[in-house]
Amino acid sequence: MKNKKLNTIFLETLNKRFPNRSELADILADLLDTDKTSIYRRLREDVRFSVDELGSIAKRFAISLDELIDNVRERDYKTMKLEMPFITDENGIIYDLLEEQLFCSEKFVNGEDSELGAALGILNRAFFIHYDQLARFFLFKWGRYYTDLNDFKRFETVEINDRFKALQRIEGESLQRFKNTFYIWDIRIIPNLVRDIKYYESIDLINSTDTQLLRDDLFQLLDDLEAQVAQGRYQETGNHFEFYTASMNIHTTHTYMHSGDHWVYFLNAFVVRSMYTVDPLVCARMKNWINTQKASSVLISESGEKERLQFFNKQRQVVEML
Numbered sequence: 001m002k003n004k005k006l007n008t009i010f011l012e013t014l015n016k017r018f019p020n021r022s023e024l025a026d027i028l029a030d031l032l033d034t035d036k037t038s039i040y041r042r043l044r045e046d047v048r049f050s051v052d053e054l055g056s057i058a059k060r061f062a063i064s065l066d067e068l069i070d071n072v073r074e075r076d077y078k079t080m081k082l083e084m085p086f087i088t089d090e091n092g093i094i095y096d097l098l099e100e101q102l103f104c105s106e107k108f109v110n111g112e113d114s115e116l117g118a119a120l121g122i123l124n125r126a127f128f129i130h131y132d133q134l135a136r137f138f139l140f141k142w143g144r145y146y147t148d149l150n151d152f153k154r155f156e157t158v159e160i161n162d163r164f165k166a167l168q169r170i171e172g173e174s175l176q177r178f179k180n181t182f183y184i185w186d187i188r189i190i191p192n193l194v195r196d197i198k199y200y201e202s203i204d205l206i207n208s209t210d211t212q213l214l215r216d217d218l219f220q221l222l223d224d225l226e227a228q229v230a231q232g233r234y235q236e237t238g239n240h241f242e243f244y245t246a247s248m249n250i251h252t253t254h255t256y257m258h259s260g261d262h263w264v265y266f267l268n269a270f271v272v273r274s275m276y277t278v279d280p281l282v283c284a285r286m287k288n289w290i291n292t293q294k295a296s297s298v299l300i301s302e303s304g305e306k307e308r309l310q311f312f313n314k315q316r317q318v319v320e321m322l
């Protein structure tokens with residue numbers, strides 16, 4: 001693929017996603033608000049896509065132009081896209097951006113071979129989005145780091161409205177549609193989260209009433225997770241679910257999703273957003289690395305009853321400290 005023009009590589013990527021040229025022409029004509037004759041000229045490379053057109057198409061279908069540019073360089077540099085943690089503007093949360101993320105994840109969950117694997121150093125969205133107070137806490141923590149909005153200055157001013165709850169519900173349901181899922185948890189996840197909550201309470205950014213609400217959510221999370229781990233399946237979908245506790249510290253959070261020809265690997269860099277790549281080679285290597293962490297971890301889903309009871313009892317003892 002080296003020495004090809006970017007426009008050619010871009011077209012090859014589009015054609016892989018949409019083998020039916022007529023369907024692709026209809027989609028692009030609608031997206032770029034132009035006639036199909038102009039689109040067909042671009043698909044034949046009689047005319048090149050403009051920079052604006054490339055940007056619009058890449059954004060719509062989550063195509064990384066950085067990764068395509070890798071293939072026209074003399075040296076092979078693998079890139080990751082840095083998703084800056086801006087999901088708000090001066091008016092608050094940008095819901096269209098959150099909805100766009102959900103659209104991009106849909107292509108991963110429908111295949112019979114769909115899988116999700118993760119090695120977690122912190123509690124990630126797959127777990128806290130089901131609990132309003134925990135979701136508020138992570139939004140509060142993110143907002144304090146990355147915005148100047150007054151809504152995030154104190155925990156009590158952070159609100160989860162109906163639209164946000166609906167998006168969380170859709171995301172939660174989507175994650176349970178993967179045919180096979182496994183998580184490897186750092187055993188410090190809950191202790192570190194409790195420490196953060198106690199810190200914010202100590203500087204009077206979380207009041208005692210809200211601390212108790214967070215405590216209740218954590219207990220509910222542990223109860224629900226223990227029941228799910230014991231079953232080894234999602235109750236709602238029946239899809240397979242494995243849960244491991246890590247014997248060594250996991251310093252960062254890694255997640256991959258794979259289905260058919262679709263790949264994505266996330267490296268958590270922020271509370272809400274992540275760096276990611278859709279390069280199949282990089283994703284496959286990170287998938288292999290994440291899976292190798294199972295060898296030094298303890299499987300407590302379905303089997304491992306003794307270890308499972310010990311793990312969850314210790315987590316509850318930590319939450320009791322709130």
